[in-house]
Each structure stands twice: as structure tokens, then as C-alpha cells.
Amino acid sequence: MADLERIGISLDKDLLSQFDALIARQGYQSRSEAVRDLVRQQLSRERIADPQAEAVAAVFLVYDHHAANLTEKLIAVQHSHLLHAISSLHVHLDEHDCLEIIVLRGQVAEINRVGENILSMKGVKLGRVNLVAV
Structure with a gap:
């Protein structure tokens, strides 16, 4: 400084x-x-606020890991957006629920699109996309 x-x-x-x-x-x-x-x-x-701006985001979601094929769908989304999904964390909350945190990097509009795609999957109970500018 x-x-x-x-x-x-x-x-x-x-x-x-x-x-x-x-x-x-x-x-x-x-x-x-x-x-x-x-x-x-x-x-x-x-x-x-600029859809073209570069950002990182943590997509937080709580889901029922017994939901049909949800785990596989989450993995597939991450692999199909390898340039965007840079990390993930999986936490077992109880015998039914898991917390998944997926870190995305890219343009704000693309992050929001991928994040909303993830949050709208059947079996996701709660979720949020938290963006931070880079």
C-alpha cells in the first residue's frame, strides 16, 4: 500500500x-x-452487473443424494463445463442430504446460466450462486 x-x-x-x-x-x-x-x-x-465481466462463483446446493441420477447429472454438468468448473466439494450432511459446492470461473452470464441449470435439477432442495468479480 x-x-x-x-x-x-x-x-x-x-x-x-x-x-x-x-x-x-x-x-x-x-x-x-x-x-x-x-x-x-x-x-x-x-x-x-456486466454479463461479460470475468468472475468466479461458488454454487452451493443441498440435495437428496437418493434422487434418481442427480449425482451423475451434477458430475456430467461439471465435466461438460471443464473450463468453468474449477473445483468442487462434497459434504455428507445426514443420511439423505448432501452439500455440494461447485466453483465456477468465466463470464458472469455463463456462470449464471450454468449455475441456474444446476440449481433447477430435480432433487436439488436449496441452492445459491455467489458471484465475485476477479
Whole structure:
């Protein structure tokens, strides 16, 4: 961080007090680092609003591993999108349910298409696609 620039911001006392309480709960060592993270988050949101932007995503899904052919379909989707599926994690939650986390990389529109394809498969109970700009 050799090229740091100092800036000043004005906040009313109540808002600053709430912000200080929030960053203390989250374990921040300084207001500056908390503000930097907020700026990074907003810039990332802006980038992933562009369907052509490059991003990574974790597709989280909970599914019944007894659902007919679902495991094979999930594997097939990952293999058919090898350039996009860069990793996966499989966790047994109980005797029926599994958590699968599939990491995808590519353009936002393509990630969303593949992610929604996965989440709409029969047997998937819950799911979410979490995008982050690269």
C-alpha cells in the first residue's frame, strides 16, 4: 500500500457509532480497513452487473443424494463445463442430504446460466450462486 492517499469523510455521530460497533463485532482493526472493504465490495458488485465481466462463483446446493441420477447429472454438468468448473466439494450432511459446492470461473452470464441449470435439477432442495468479480 505504498500509494495511499488520505481522505476525510463526514458522518453524523449516530451513524459513526453504529459503524464503529459493526466493525468492532466484525473484528476490524481500523475504520480505514473497514471502509476499504466496503469500497471493494461495491466495486465488485458493479463489475458483476456486466454479463461479460470475468468472475468466479461458488454454487452451493443441498440435495437428496437418493434422487434418481442427480449425482451423475451434477458430475456430467461439471465435466461438460471443464473450463468453468474449477473445483468442487462434497459434504455428507445426514443420511439423505448432501452439500455440494461447485466453483465456477468465466463470464458472469455463463456462470449464471450454468449455475441456474444446476440449481433447477430435480432433487436439488436449496441452492445459491455467489458471484465475485476477479
